[in-house]
Amino acid sequence: MAKRLFIPHHISGFWLPVYTDDPVTTGSVGAGVLVGGAVAVYEGVGVRYNDALLERDGGVKIASPFPLGYGYAASAVVAIAKAIGEAGLAPRAFVKAHVEEVSRRTGLGDVLAIYTGGCLVARVKAGAPGIGEAYSMPCPKVGVVTADLAQISTGHMLTSRHSVIASAGAEAVAEFLKNPSFEAFLKIALNFSKRVGFLDARMETLGKLPGVLGLFAKKGVLVVFVERDWILDVAHAVEALGKVHVETLRELRVEPLLP
Ligand SMILES: Nc1ncnc2c1ncn2[C@@H]1O[C@H](COP(=O)(O)OP(=O)(O)OP(=O)(O)O)[C@@H](O)[C@H]1O
Ligand SMILES: CC(C)(CO)[C@@H](O)C(=O)[O-]
Structure with missing residues (x-):
């Protein structure tokens, strides 16, 4: 039977990029929630994420409720699945995944958050696992309703909004x-997403709904925390904005x- 691995997704609520000349010390500080997640199965040829063939080499199939490219750190999930396939479930696999994320410009702090685990993860020192520092805080047992709003590249988002992301x-x-x-x-996440321009007035009115x-x-992701x-x-109300996912x-x- 093929080896199987559970990998949570991460949605960053706010972050401050920290760029250095080394991908291991490049990353971000900030905080986000873990949700999900994905199941990686080591079988077949190529790297697959749901229906997409991402690479012809390797042998891992990742199944996830969340799409690539919206903001669920799906690229970090892919990088972690690939690195664990090569290096085993060990800290050095997460370092490799972090370096891949930073080099591809698909993420800064997601691998550190996923490596740390827990619920609400605060990243206090930027960098790869073992160099960066993060800790998890407890969350109330509430629902998370997310909507897939739009596919936007992380590299483009970080460049085009660099100065407002840095100050906010x-x-x-x-x-x-x-x-x-x-x-x-x-x-703070609400305020950050308004300042950076991710959240519009229509989305903000959902905050008045009961619960x-x-x-x-x-x-490209809307995240709503709701009493169960x-x-x-x-x-139902969020459905008008994009495909909806419900988690606790x-x-x-x-x-x-x-297996
Ligand atoms: N490790 C990887 N291996 C192969 N292709 C990848 C890998 N990571 C990302 N991609 C490609 O990059 C794109 C998604 O990356 P992006 O960082 O924009 O999305 P995301 O991880 O879902 O969002 P975010 O990082 O903002 O949470 C996809 O189009 C995918 O094809
Ligand atoms: C850059 C980023 C928002 C992409 O998901 C994330 O990696 C983070 O918080 O550093």
Whole structure:
């Protein structure tokens, strides 16, 4: 039977890029939630993500409810699945995945967050696992309703919005670290996504729906946190904006699955 691995996705709520001349020390500080996730199965030829053949070499098939390119850190999931296939489930595989993300310009802090595991992950020092530093904080048991808004390349997003991400990111991180909590995350992620221009007025009005605890947008994903009794109503309202996914916040980490 083929080896199987569970890999959570990560949605960053706010971040401050840190660029150096070495991909290992390049990354970001910030915070995000783990959701999902994906299941990687080591079989066949090529690297596949749902229906897409990404590479002809390698031998891993990744199945995930979340699409590539919207903001669910799917590229980090792919890089982690590939690196673990080559190096085994060890810290050096995550370093390799981080270096691939930074070099491809598909991510900065996602591999560190996924490597750390947990629910709400705060990244306090940028870099690859082992060099960067992050810790997980508990989340309330609430629903997360996400909508796929648009496919936008991470490299393009980081370049075209560089100065506003740098200034809003620096303020967001400083405010969060004064008093880190799930509630602070919701408030700061909303403010960051408004300042950077990810969240429009139509999305913001969803915050007034019964049961909604908070919301933010990241690149091409809308993320709404909802009391569990209201999930279906909110999912229905969000459907007008894009394909909807419903999850519950919980502790997640990369782990082998029984074959
Ligand atoms: N490790 C990889 N191997 C092969 N192709 C990849 C890899 N990572 C990304 N890609 C390609 O890059 C694109 C998606 O990368 P991108 O970083 O923009 O999306 P994402 O990871 O889903 O979003 P984000 O990083 O903002 O959360 C896809 O079109 C995919 O074909
Ligand atoms: C750049 C980024 C937002 C892409 O998902 C993420 O890697 C992060 O928070 O550093």
